[in-house]
Structure formats: structure tokens, C-alpha cells
Amino acid sequence: MLKQSLTILLLAITAGLALQGRAGDSILPEIPEAQSRFSATQGCVEPTEEMRKNHMEKILHKRDETVHEGIRTSQYSLKECINCHVSAAADAPRASSEKHFCSSCHSYAAVEIDCFQCHADRPVKTPQDNMLSSGSNPPQATSAGNTDTMTTGNLPVLVTEGNAHE
Amino acid sequence: MSEESGIDVYRRRFLSGTAKAAAGMAVAPGVFLHEVAHGKPADQAVTSDVRWGMLIDSGKCADGCNDCVTACNTENGLTGHGRPATDAQWIRKVKLKDKQTGYTQTLPMLCQHCEHPPCVDVCPTGASFKRPDGIVLVDKHICIGCRYCMLACPYKARSFIHEDLQDQMPYAPRGKGTVESCTFCVHRVDSDRTPACVEACTAENHNAMVFGDMNDPDSEISRQLKQYNSRQIRPDLQLNTGVRYRGI
Numbered sequence: 001m002l003k004q005s006l007t008i009l010l011l012a013i014t015a016g017l018a019l020q021g022r023a024g025d026s027i028l029p030e031i032p033e034a035q036s037r038f039s040a041t042q043g044c045v046e047p048t049e050e051m052r053k054n055h056m057e058k059i060l061h062k063r064d065e066t067v068h069e070g071i072r073t074s075q076y077s078l079k080e081c082i083n084c085h086v087s088a089a090a091d092a093p094r095a096s097s098e099k100h101f102c103s104s105c106h107s108y109a110a111v112e113i114d115c116f117q118c119h120a121d122r123p124v125k126t127p128q129d130n131m132l133s134s135g136s137n138p139p140q141a142t143s144a145g146n147t148d149t150m151t152t153g154n155l156p157v158l159v160t161e162g163n164a165h166e
Numbered sequence: 167m168s169e170e171s172g173i174d175v176y177r178r179r180f181l182s183g184t185a186k187a188a189a190g191m192a193v194a195p196g197v198f199l200h201e202v203a204h205g206k207p208a209d210q211a212v213t214s215d216v217r218w219g220m221l222i223d224s225g226k227c228a229d230g231c232n233d234c235v236t237a238c239n240t241e242n243g244l245t246g247h248g249r250p251a252t253d254a255q256w257i258r259k260v261k262l263k264d265k266q267t268g269y270t271q272t273l274p275m276l277c278q279h280c281e282h283p284p285c286v287d288v289c290p291t292g293a294s295f296k297r298p299d300g301i302v303l304v305d306k307h308i309c310i311g312c313r314y315c316m317l318a319c320p321y322k323a324r325s326f327i328h329e330d331l332q333d334q335m336p337y338a339p340r341g342k343g344t345v346e347s348c349t350f351c352v353h354r355v356d357s358d359r360t361p362a363c364v365e366a367c368t369a370e371n372h373n374a375m376v377f378g379d380m381n382d383p384d385s386e387i388s389r390q391l392k393q394y395n396s397r398q399i400r401p402d403l404q405l406n407t408g409v410r411y412r413g414i
Contacts, residue, residue, distance in 0.1 A: 067305050069211035070297065070356045079336045094332075118306055118341030120334050 029108040032093075032101050034084050045075050052105075055081075078115065083123040095121035206356065214298040217281075218350055218408060219380035220364070221387050221396060224262075224273040225413035226374035232259060234274050234375065237366030241351060243335040254325040254340070256348040257363055262414065271414065274363065274375070277302060277323040277348035278399065279408030285315035285324065294345075300380075300408050301350045309344040316345060320400050323347045350377075350408075380408070 037043050044051045046058070062076040074080045085101040086092060093099035095116035098107050102121075106113055206212065238244065238257045246253035257276040263269070283302045285294045293308035294315045304315075304324075316324045324347040327340060334340050337353035351361035359365075364375040378387035390396075396410040 063307060065211075067303070067307070068295065068297065070206070070299070070352070071211055072208045072353075072356050074208075082336065117330070118334065118339040118344070120336040120339070124333075124336050 029104040030099070031104050032085070032087070032099065034101075035087070036084055078119055082120060086122050088123045092122055206358070208356075212297055212299040212356070214300075215381060217300040217380045218279065218355060219300070219378065219387055220279075220350075220361075220409045221376045221390055221412065222273055222409065223374045223376075223412040224271050226372055227272050227274065228372065229261070229270065229272045231272075231370075231372065233366045233370050233372070234363035235259060237362040238348070241335070241354075241362035242338040242349075243333065243340070245331070247329065252326075252328055254327060254346060256323075256325070256346070273411060273414065275321060275323070275399075276363070276409065277319075277350075278321050278405070279348075279350060281406035281408070283405065284318040284320065284403075288314040288318040290314065297352075301352055301355070302347075303349055303352065304345055304347065306339065306341060306344040306346070311343040311345065313345060319347075320403055320405075 034043065038045050046054075051058075058076040059078055059081070062071075062073075063078070065071040066077070093103075095103055098104055100121065102113065102115070235257050242256065244254050244256065257274050259272050260275045261270055261272050279296075279300055279302045281296075281300065283294070283296055285302065286296055289295075290312060291308050291310055293305045293310070294302070295305060296302045311326065313326055316322075316326060324345050326345050327342050330342050331340055338349070340346055351359075351363075354361060360368075360377045364377040367373065367375040376387045376390055378385040380388055380391070382388060390412075391410065394412055396412050397414055398405075398407045398410055399414075
């Protein structure tokens, strides 16, 4: 009897501690809204739960296909992830900030990614994007953001020196 | 050395010949697989039916003109730190001078996209590779930055990135600790466009560069290669370069 009540007491204390711990860590990541939806019924290119769990596998598979075989479909392309999930605004958060779509979760989960040491962490609209989206393989997401045309004159803004260090 | 490389090329040809014969037998005899070279759908892999190449006419390449270099830097987001010895450089202008006569000419030097690339031979990780359509690339996901390829390249075509970068182009990822070089603007080529340097040279009406499929006898580059005398740089190395020069 004594043993049983002790166990219950111990359980209660442990649960209390766990709750307390969770209360202290309860700042869930604030995930920024995407720019568009994949379809009327589905937000992302796969159901959201699937993407949260397995996005890395899809990107990894796509990466090898693109680099080695030149397969440039948009569904699992990292470029399209960024185009949809990150704002194109000049003051949009960088990958180093917890407000960035990828970093918001990754810093919460303490999983460090090095994608953005090489890859662009923000959408960069180029004349080429417009060409691609009007070509044989239009992005399957909505056309939001593809309509604004930028001239080559806008390109060098992102190529200026001095931004390379942070 | 030259004898050794001769044997090497012979072995290579023999082996690839056997492989091709075996592949040929898999298809019914007399049936040829024809593929349209251009306008590849985005969801299809590149094939060796195409061999991308470039023909540069140094006679039309003006001294002091840097349009191709500027176009390349803008397209691929190459930025420098004002340190020419280490800044990334995918294409550069080279001046040739005949010491005896004093005759000078210039030409753009870039990755020659060899059929037998020495950079691929020496790469310890497989990061340096040649696509089936002849474009030589670095898979920066695999590159460990050892720089063997930079030493192996007879054309000094590769650069190493020494410092952190930001604001790369989405279609041209580049990062510290990896080696890079001209990609023939592979992102453009895959959507049926020409490399930025060629586009700029043509747009400025210099017309010193032609880009196209060397396997297609009807392409402009094949037509010109057949019509005019052209050279590879360092043909003695038997690398069968994808970039050819006229007037040198």
C-alpha cells in the first residue's frame, strides 16, 4: 500500500516537473504563411503532415536528379520551396533569422541545416523565371508572384559587393 | 608521359566501344534510337545524344572587350572582394602575343568541357563529374574543397570559394569551401537557351561565340566546325574539348 502510494507520488512529481519543463519551453515556432496554395484542398505539394516529416528526403532525391541529370521539375525543387514560403520583400528575414520559414522550425528542433550556405534563402525574380513559368512546365502552384516582370536592370542589386560578409 | 596518355585514350575508346556495342545489341539490330536534341522536357534526364560545345572566333574577339565576362558574372552572381588572385572567375580574357612578330590577339578562356576531363579523373569524392551531354560540373553537395581538380585542370578554369557568400542566384548555388567553374549556364541550357556569355557576345553584335550541339550535323556549330579550321587548346592532351577556337 505504502509502495503504491509512493509510486503515485513519484509519478505525480515527475509529471509535474515535466509539465513545468514544457511550460518553460512552450514557445512554439511561428511559421510564416506561404505565399500561395498548391491547390484548393492542399496547401503544399504534398499533405502538410507528410511535408513536415519527410521534406528532406524529397529535396535530397530531387537534388541529385537536378544536378546530375538535369531534371528541373518544380514540385520538389528547393527554389520553389523558397519562392512560395519566403517573402520576396527586401526586408524579408534571412535564413540566419528565426523568422525565416526554414529556420523557424529548424532552430526549434535544434537541427542545423547548411542549405543556405550555398542556396539563395529568398526568392530572386529573374527574367528566366518568367520564361520558365510560361514554358512547357509551369509551376503547379498558383501563378501568384510569377506575373511581375523584372528587367535585367534589377539583377545587379543582388550582385553588389559588400553583402558577401555578415 | 605522352605514350602513357596515348595508351590511356586507346583503352578508354576500346572500353567505351565495347560498352556501346553491348548497348547496341540490346536494341533490335538496324533500329536506331533517335531523340530530338532540343527543347528537352523538364522532367526528362539529359542524354548523350547531345554534346554541347562552343566555337570561339578569336578574330572577332576584340582586345579590351569584356562583355562575356561581365555577362557571366551577372548571370551567375559572381562577386569579388577586389582580390584577383583568389576571386572566383569562370571566364577570363586571355591575350596571346607572338613574341617574334608582336602580333597579339585575345580570346575568352573558360572550362573547356572536355570529353575526358582530368578534373573528373582526380576527384576523390565524385563531386567533379561530366553530364551525359558533355557539360562538366561540380556537385557542391559532395565537394570537400580539396582542390585536386584545380591542379589537374590544364586550363586553370576552376576557382575555389574562400569566403562566406550571400545572395547567390537561385539557379546557381555557390558556397564557401567548394570548387566551381563554368557550367555552360546549365540552367539555361536545360531550358533550351544559350549561355549568358554567348548571348551577350551576340547581343553586342560581336558574334565571336557560337554555342550548340556538336552531335547534331545540322546545328550552326557543327556547320561552322565543318566549314572552318578550328583548334582545341592543348590538343596534345587528347582531352577532346567541347570548346574550340578559330583563328589561333
